[in-house]
Amino acid sequence: MHPDLKTRHRLFVQASQSYAVADRAWRIGLRNARSLVPIAVSSKVSTLGAPGSRIRKLYEDREKALQRFQVAHVKFDIARARIAQQQ
Numbered sequence: 662m663h664p665d666l667k668t669r670h671r672l673f674v675q676a677s678q679s680y681a682v683a684d685r686a687w688r689i690g691l692r693n694a695r696s697l698v699p700i701a702v703s704s705k706v707s708t709l710g711a712p713g714s715r716i717r718k719l720y721e722d723r724e725k726a727l728q729r730f731q732v733a734h735v736k737f738d739i740a741r742a743r744i745a746q747q748q
Contacts, residue, residue: 663744665740665744666737666740666741666744669733669736669737669740669741670737672733672736672737673730673733673734673736673737675733676726676729676730676732676733676734677730677733679726679729679730680723680726680727680729680730682726683719683722683723683725683726683727684723684726684727686719686722686723687719687720687722687723690715690716690719691716691719694716
């Protein structure tokens with residue numbers, strides 16, 4: 662790998678791993694939340710998506726990780742194209 666791409670590639674890999682961790686946590690949290698809904702339909706359903714809820718935080722963390730992953734991917738592609746043009 663070209664030395665100038667190593668930093669972008671490392672950032673891309675770290676963002677990918679961060680997204681995978683956040684996505685897994687969100688899916689597990691969602692699975693746990695779904696198991697709560699039938700038991701307490703009236704009291705817990707409205708709090709699942711509330712601004713301070715655990716599920717909302719997991720979802721927002723996942724979205725931020727996804728955005729970082731997408732930006733890292735674009736930057737890596739741009740760096741790769743720039744290196745290809747130089748050669």
